[in-house]
Amino acid sequence: MNIKAQQRPAILTLVLVLFVIVWLFIAVFPFLWTFWGSFKVEADFFSKVDWKYAIFGVRTLVETGSSFTGSGYEGAWVTHEFWRSVINTSIVVVSVVVISLTLGTLGGYALARSGYRYAFWLLMLALIFRAMPHITLVSGYLLPFFQWNLWGHLPTTIIVMVAINQPFTLWMLHSFFLNIPKDMDESAMVDGCTRFQAFRYVIIPVMWPGVITTGLFSFLLAYNDFTVTALLLSQENQTMIPKINSFLGSTQVKGNIMFAVSAVVSATLPLFVLVMFFQRQIVSGLTAGAVKG
């Protein structure tokens, strides 16, 4: 945009800047508040007397002798064995990402390169599948899984999540593959590669940015899932999010709510780090299907 178009009255600039500041406050403040509060005792985190207690930790100082306490974290990680759920989540998330990407790159490549009409219909079908609320699908699995003794195990959940995330993965990788010129694989095939070799040795190396972006979203879908994991995993195989929910059931006892608060903060921190390092990929992923398509 040229210089003249960027000139705007000072009052408008002020309004815009204020608007952004208000939005940022709304977006970030809840996280900061909860993070800070997770190091306090419950009487401070929920302080009716004065909201400043939560900042300075007045009750925390009285109850524990210091303004900060790690007792919430200790309760969650040690007493309630939150670490077990963390391990389960890691297993599920890593497997889901790897399998989703393997199936998705193959399928997305085929959809992007096939000029036939059925490729379009498959994409439409994937869109319809994408719209299915997950819980309706889960209610279809439960009874057969119980009958065949598949219920409660991590591998079952992993396969189910891969399948549920497949429509989204296909769409995203498909639109990334469309951006890679057809000439590349065609010239490789002229040189004597088979289709698969062209895909493996020519296309995949230039596809890494797209694969990483899609991998990030698969990660988020698997990490953030509650519906599938809450209903398909047994108690000992629980991942973090259902575990946090089960804390809530038992947290009416005084003090225990801080376990849930610290578990929530523990589960959110990896996501912060992720956004910090992969912001560019996330933004490009969100816009991949939209801006170009």
Place this chain on the structure above:
Amino acid sequence: MKHRTFIWFILPSLAAMVLFIALPIFSVFTQSLFVKHDKVLIEAEVCGPFGCKTEVSVDVAATAEIQKEKPLGKFNGFNTYTNRNHLAVKEVRSAWSEASSVAQFFGALLNLPFYKALLFTITYTFCVTPFVIVLGLFIAIAVNSLPPLFKGPTIFMSLLPMIVTPLVGALILFWMTDAEGIIGSTLQRIFNDNELSLKASKTLTWIMLMVYGIWASLPFSFIVFYAGLQTVPEDTLEAAMIDGANRWERIRYVVIPYIMPLVVFITLILLMDNFRVFEPIIGFSAQANATSLSWIIYNDLRGGEIQYFGSASATSMLTIIGVGLLLVPVLIRTWRDFNAKSV
């Protein structure tokens, strides 16, 4: 690409989708036609010091036996769909004939669990979606006008509400809006009402859930619009300026038409995601005042000691039909576009 190669490439992905998305829909439909077996009752004469009487008890072993033989339950046809917990045909009919006014009819209708959940789901979907689109566009325009130095950190902070786990985000806001949390107690102070609780009133709970919904999906529409704004051609903007269009007119007649396809895309995604609203209800423990279709399915499957597969499946089928209705306009439009392109 040859058909044969295409099939080999797409096969693993397609197999996964057919096995775990298409087949479960059939499984859901089949399950919805069955209900739990009746319990096998045995009558036994029990004689005590005060005479004999017959007692009826459940024969656990025999019940388990039948359950094992026919795990689906007994065939019930479409009765589950029409019973009180789903479409409630009888209740709706009697409410219709008894109600003296339309308002009264709707009052009676909304006491039925399915219609209550349907109303919330639809209200949520159609309130949150427009707010997210309009506010997202405003934020995108505002951020776009910032100096480049501030754009990166702004986008980082803006992404957070969307990236964070829905249940966790809901919990964080739930704790803050608790009567003793910071937002809850501030509201009490502002309205000078110590009894004010966002959880107790139905309207306030609905508003709270929708505010959460807007908060959580705003980043998505913001980012997509922001990326779209980067591609608006400068020449057109300049031409509009030379023709005397003011700031607002440039947005209204150049920018908005240019990013209209994005609006369609965002609307589609938001409608699909909002229609399955579920985690916020769990996070806010709002089931007393607000239930969604997904929530009643969850409740049938996880709510109590017994799992009501038949009932959950019937609600699932009805939800799938709802999703279908929601998608019809989009599919027709896409189909038309596709045909126009290929001709």
